[in-house]
Amino acid sequence: MKTPAIVLNFKAYTQVVGEKGIKLAKICENIAKENRVEIVVAPQMVDLGVIAKSVELPVFSQHVDPVEPGSRTGHTTPESVKGAGGAGTLINHSEMRMRIADIDFAVEKCRQLGLETIVCTNNLNVSKACALVNPDFIAVEPPELIGGDVSVTTANPEIVRNTVNAIKDINPNVKVLCGAGVKNGKDVAKALELGAEGVLLASGVVKAKNPKDVLMDLISRIK
Numbered sequence: 001m002k003t004p005a006i007v008l009n010f011k012a013y014t015q016v017v018g019e020k021g022i023k024l025a026k027i028c029e030n031i032a033k034e035n036r037v038e039i040v041v042a043p044q045m046v047d048l049g050v051i052a053k054s055v056e057l058p059v060f061s062q063h064v065d066p067v068e069p070g071s072r073t074g075h076t077t078p079e080s081v082k083g084a085g086g087a088g089t090l091i092n093h094s095e096m097r098m099r100i101a102d103i104d105f106a107v108e109k110c111r112q113l114g115l116e117t118i119v120c121t122n123n124l125n126v127s128k129a130c131a132l133v134n135p136d137f138i139a140v141e142p143p144e145l146i147g148g149d150v151s152v153t154t155a156n157p158e159i160v161r162n163t164v165n166a167i168k169d170i171n172p173n174v175k176v177l178c179g180a181g182v183k184n185g186k187d188v189a190k191a192l193e194l195g196a197e198g199v200l201l202a203s204g205v206v207k208a209k210n211p212k213d214v215l216m217d218l219i220s221r222i223k
Contacts, residue, residue: 001058001088001116001136003175004222005038005198006188006215009062009090012044013206021047022054024205027212029055037219038198042090045076052085060118061089064110066102078109088116090200092130094141104133118177118200127163131170138167139177139200157194164195183214189221 001007008028010016016024021043032039033056042060043051052059065075081089091106092098098106103119110117117135121127127138140163160178167174178191179200191199199218208214 001040002038003197004188004192005040005177006218006222007040007042007060007118007139007177007179007198007200008205009042009093009200009202010044010047010206011062011095011202013203015206016043016047018047022051024211025051025055025057025059028215029057031212031215031219032057035219037222039215039219040087048081048086049084052087058087058116059085060116061086063093063096064089064091064106066098066105066109078106078113078115082113082115086115088118088136090139091117091119091135093120094122100129100133103130107133107135120179120200121163124159124162124166128166128170131167131174134171135174137175137177137197138163139179141179141200157190160191160194160196185217185219185221188218192222 025041028039028041040058040060042062048061061081064078067075069077069079092103107117118137118139119130119135120139120141121130127140130138164176167176175197177198177200178196182199182201183204188199205211205214
């Protein structure tokens with residue numbers, strides 16, 4: 001995953017179920033190619049394989065379970081993400097929290113398989129702890145701002161700046177993204193100014209009446 005990057009989490013919104021998810025992924029693909037920017041999509045789990053085969057974009061899973069393959073009904077293994085054509089995964093999203101030992105297991109398993117990892121965190125201390133497990137990215141997202149109308153870069157810019165500085169002190173190889181309330185190019189520009197190397201967002205694009213216009217605004221500040 002190149003930086004700066006726009007990482008779009010489809011979550012479980014009805015706006016991106018089935019063919020609608022493929023359509024949005026293709027919009028992202030066209031914009032990424034035409035403007036030479038990095039856009040990553042994280043579709044719903046049941047759509048990951050078909051979307052990975054439909055677009056030439058990094059397609060990430062929204063979650064992996066910290067388990068080995070086998071008798072694991074209902075679980076998503078890193079191996080299954082790899083086999084479906086996924087390039088990486090989110091880990092420990094605020095809507096799918098994990099214990100630090102499980103985060104460590106998932107990150108290491110993904111590393112062995114060549115899957116990139118974005119570990120989501122909610123505050124500075126959790127970010128520091130997760131930096132020690134050596135993911136590729138940490139995405140700091142204060143949960144109270146997720147899905148809201150105010151970006152973390154406006155409501156709490158210090159958590160972004162402090163997280164970047166703390167993580168780089170602990171593990172300079174880990175890149176930092178920020179999310180929660182990110183909706184426009186101004187938010188992206190502020191995130192990059194604070195030291196982040198991209199943003200993680202969802203509803204601002206997925207639920208937009210015209211996702212293409214929103215994406216064009218988002219990338220306008222990183223071209």
